[in-house]
Amino acid sequence: MRRLLRAKDRMDAASHEDWPVERLAHVSGVSVAHFARSFKQAFGVPPHRYLLTRRIERATALLRDTDLSITDIAFHTGWASLGTFGRTLHDVTGESPGAIRMRGRASPREVGRVPACFLSAADRPDLTIAVSEKRRRLAGGINGSEE
Amino acid sequence: MSQGVEVVGLYVRDQEEALAFYVEKLGFRVHTDVRNGAYRWLTVQHPDQPSFQLGLFAPGPPVLDTETAQALRTIVAKGAMPPLVLAVDDCRAAYDRMRARGVEFTQEPMSRYGGVDAGFRDPSGNGWKMIEARRP
Numbered sequence: 001m002r003r004l005l006r007a008k009d010r011m012d013a014a015s016h017e018d019w020p021v022e023r024l025a026h027v028s029g030v031s032v033a034h035f036a037r038s039f040k041q042a043f044g045v046p047p048h049r050y051l052l053t054r055r056i057e058r059a060t061a062l063l064r065d066t067d068l069s070i071t072d073i074a075f076h077t078g079w080a081s082l083g084t085f086g087r088t089l090h091d092v093t094g095e096s097p098g099a100i101r102m103r104g105r106a107s108p109r110e111v112g113r114v115p116a117c118f119l120s121a122a123d124r125p126d127l128t129i130a131v132s133e134k135r136r137r138l139a140g141g142i143n144g145s146e147e
Numbered sequence: 148m149s150q151g152v153e154v155v156g157l158y159v160r161d162q163e164e165a166l167a168f169y170v171e172k173l174g175f176r177v178h179t180d181v182r183n184g185a186y187r188w189l190t191v192q193h194p195d196q197p198s199f200q201l202g203l204f205a206p207g208p209p210v211l212d213t214e215t216a217q218a219l220r221t222i223v224a225k226g227a228m229p230p231l232v233l234a235v236d237d238c239r240a241a242y243d244r245m246r247a248r249g250v251e252f253t254q255e256p257m258s259r260y261g262g263v264d265a266g267f268r269d270p271s272g273n274g275w276k277m278i279e280a281r282r283p
Contacts, residue, residue: 001221001224001272002224002271002272005224005225005226009226009253009268012254013253043225115278116260116262117254117264117266117276118276
């Protein structure tokens with residue numbers, strides 16, 4: 001368990017990097033099959049989806065707190081293209097990068113009293129289903145708002 | 148001051164290992180170390196903070212049944228315990244010092260909002276943020 005956490009910590013520290021399951025399993029010192037199964041069991045989401053939540057959290061913080069362009073933010077947080085970034089962010093949060101930026105700026109927060117890392121964790125999406133599944137449900141007209 | 152929070156405890160997987168970590172690697176001091184059979188009350192203290200003790204407690208019998216203790220050790224190892232924050236004067240210097248002593252860092256020092264912070268874990272999995280406050 002402690003070794004699984006080490007792999008999760010590495011993703012946290014460098015969520016912009018690629019983390020194929022082979023690399024994660026290597027960090028943990030276990031087999032690929034064992035890693036994928038036990039990570040999901042321990043943390044409730046598969047590793048790639050956990051990584052996605054961290055990237056979105058980080059992108060949201062950068063949109064809110066910096067003046068970096070949306071393209072820069074997409075590449076800084078590990079997306080291969082601006083299109084994928086915008087589409088995934090929209091599918092997960094329901095908002096475009098520009099809208100997230102505007103909303104973040106419209107409501108300045110009392111950030112000084114909360115350590116930044118805990119503050120940004122509040123923006124991490126709770127991805128209980130896969131993004132592709134979410135897309136499918138929305139496309140099918142099924143109300144996905146219970147998430 | 149005689150009123151206020153005096154002890155807050157962490158669950159650790161092994162008290163001897165935790166003691167070595169907090170004393171030798173972080174520079175805390177032992178405040179109380181008392182055994183009663185299998186039970187051990189162990190607290191440490193930051194040298195600059197004599198009114199506060201950090202408890203290093205091992206979940207287990209006779210206080211907790213074996214199954215509950217195992218569940219708690221798993222939760223700690225998952226890093227699911229609440230946030231802990233260590234305030235320091237100089238985050239980068241503390242990082243260099245602690246890293247040289249073998250502390251497992253989860254985040255290198257980074258500047259944000261005028262302060263500097265880093266992250267590390269104790270051997271059990273308890274996650275700490277080490278924060279150098281913004282200079283006034």
